[in-house]
Amino acid sequence: MSGVRCIVKKLTVLLLIVSLMAVPIGCGEEVSFEQKYDIVKTTEQYGIGMSGTPSDTAFFAESFAVGGNENQLSEGVASELSQASALIDLGSNTIIHANNIHERLYPASTTKILTAYIALKYGDLAATTTVSEEALNLDEDSSLCGLSAGDVISLEELLYGLMLRSGNDAASVIAEMISGSSEGFAELMNQEALALGATNSHFVNPHGLQDEQHYTTAYDLYLIFKEAVKNDTFLKIIGTETHMTAYTNSQGEAVEREWQNSNRYLTGDQTVPEGITILGGKTGTTSDAGSCLVLLSENTNGTYYISIVLKADGRDNLYSLMTELLTKAAASQ
Numbered sequence: 001m002s003g004v005r006c007i008v009k010k011l012t013v014l015l016l017i018v019s020l021m022a023v024p025i026g027c028g029e030e031v032s033f034e035q036k037y038d039i040v041k042t043t044e045q046y047g048i049g050m051s052g053t054p055s056d057t058a059f060f061a062e063s064f065a066v067g068g069n070e071n072q073l074s075e076g077v078a079s080e081l082s083q084a085s086a087l088i089d090l091g092s093n094t095i096i097h098a099n100n101i102h103e104r105l106y107p108a109s110t111t112k113i114l115t116a117y118i119a120l121k122y123g124d125l126a127a128t129t130t131v132s133e134e135a136l137n138l139d140e141d142s143s144l145c146g147l148s149a150g151d152v153i154s155l156e157e158l159l160y161g162l163m164l165r166s167g168n169d170a171a172s173v174i175a176e177m178i179s180g181s182s183e184g185f186a187e188l189m190n191q192e193a194l195a196l197g198a199t200n201s202h203f204v205n206p207h208g209l210q211d212e213q214h215y216t217t218a219y220d221l222y223l224i225f226k227e228a229v230k231n232d233t234f235l236k237i238i239g240t241e242t243h244m245t246a247y248t249n250s251q252g253e254a255v256e257r258e259w260q261n262s263n264r265y266l267t268g269d270q271t272v273p274e275g276i277t278i279l280g281g282k283t284g285t286t287s288d289a290g291s292c293l294v295l296l297s298e299n300t301n302g303t304y305y306i307s308i309v310l311k312a313d314g315r316d317n318l319y320s321l322m323t324e325l326l327t328k329a330a331a332s333q
Contacts, residue, residue, distance in 0.1 A: 064197070064226065065093040067219050072098040074328055081321040083290065083311035084218040087328055090226065090304040096332065097325060101219040102200060105310050108284030109143065109166045110221060110292050111208030114189055116159055116237070117228040119174050121192075125156040125233065127177070135172040135182075142209060145170045146257060150250025159233075160243045163282060165259040171207035182206055198223045210288050218308045221294055225306055229279075229296050238280030238296070241266050265295070270319045275300045275330035291318035297326055305329040 065088050073079050074087070074097040084105055087097040095101075131151040138144065145167030147153070155177060161170035175185035182205055189203040198220035204211050216224075228234050242260045249255050264270035265278040272278055281295035290311035297305050307325040312318035 063093070064223060065089075065095045067095050067098050067101050069102060071100065072096075074325075077324045077328060078321055081312055081317040082309045084308070085310070085321060085325065086218045086222060086306070086308045087325045088222055088306045089329075089332065090306060096305075096328060098218075101222075101308075102217050104200060104215045104217055106210065106214065106286065106289035107208050107216045107221065107310070108286045108289035108292050109168075109208045110282050110284040110294050110310075111203065111206070111214070111216075112162050112166065112171060112284075113221065113228055113282050113294060114193060114203065114224050115171050115174060115185075115206045116163055116234055117224065117231070118185070118188060118192055119155060119159060119162075119178055120228075120231050120234055122178050122188075123155045123174075125159075126154060128152050128154045129158075129173060129177045131169075131173050132176060135176050136169055138168050138172065138207075139209065142168045142207075144168055145259065147173065148249060151247055151255070152249075153245075153247035156233075157245045157247055159237055160240070160245055161259055163237050164240060164243055164261045166262050166283065167259075168207040168209060171205075175206040193220065193224065196223050196227050208284060208286070208289070210286050218310050221308055221310075222306050225282075225294050225296070225308075235280060235296075238263075238282065239266070239278075240280075263293075263295075264315075264319060270323070273323055273327040273330050276326045278326075279304075285315075291315050293318055293322055295322065295326075297329060299330050299332065301332075303329075303332065305332075 072095060077097055079085055079099040084100040084103055085097065086101050088095050131147050131149055133149045136149060143166045145161035145165050147169045158170045158174050161167040162174060172182055175182040179185035179188055185206050186204050193201050193203065201216035201220045202213055204214045240261060242258055245257050245259060247255050261267060262283045263281055265272050277298045279296040279298060281293060284292035291314055292310045295307045297307065307322060309318055309322050312321060
């Protein structure tokens with residue numbers, strides 16, 4: 001009987017959610033909710049089936065750090081240098097530092113973490129594609145790999161251009177390769193983000209160029225990045241300092257380019273705190289997003305950390321704050 005009561009309670013909660021999808025207000029108007037729960041997916045995830053038999057699915061919260069709305073600031077960390085920041089211990093799933101981690105902000109090119117994650121999940125590294133004119137319809141002053149229409153390039157090489165050179169053209173080509181268009185890929189991005197628990201995000205393009213409807217949070221980026229670093233190829237790419245790419249142009253001629261990582265810790269342009277090894281990450285910068293950085297690191301105790309800085313005022317402040325977060329990680333036991 002206790003099992004039946006439990007199922008009835010769960011179904012009651014679901015019916016309440018359904019009833020809230022359209023709440024009548026004055027004069028017969030309805031309130032429309034932008035982020036509705038997918039009832040079918042929710043019931044599947046938590047084992048609430050018509051048979052009443054619970055599934056073996058573990059509760060989602062058991063595998064990640066849960067961050068509240070209150071800031072959790074750390075001594076020796078100048079949080080005021082950015083709009084949001086976080087330091088998370090992956091070994092214990094503990095949040096060590098949190099500043100505005102649920103505030104919606106523009107992600108700039110840290111968006112490409114999700115783009116790479118999806119490409120690796122659904123794509124074939126050895127598969128090649130021909131670069132289209134439409135994929136290159138981007139701001140000329142944005143970060144580009146230098147691809148041209150008619151170039152034939154593999155998904156693996158595109159991922160290096162995406163994550164090292166931060167090529168917006170590489171992002172667009174990947175989107176077309178996986179989903180047929182950037183618009184279709186954005187739909188997939190939002191589906192995958194929700195599946196990872198990143199419910200406070202919305203993506204409209206694969207590269208992170210400014211759009212008011214393209215946003216995320218430090219916490220959501222943690223969830224996305226945490227899943228992405230489980231892939232060995234992703235780890236290899238983000239930890240590479242320079243990569244010599246090879247592909248062919250529209251005339252069938254061989255093209256070689258060297259792409260350097262934009263992560264200043266990996267290039268040696270920024271000093272890494274003692275006791276910390278930088279395993280890789282992703283930078284991002286636009287005038288609206290400010291300077292952003294997401295990192296995976298390891299301290300001498302073998303503990304892994306994700307550290308995030310969003311909307312720092314300039315690259316100097318970005319790396320100053322990130323270094324303070326990494327110093328905190330180095331001292332953690």
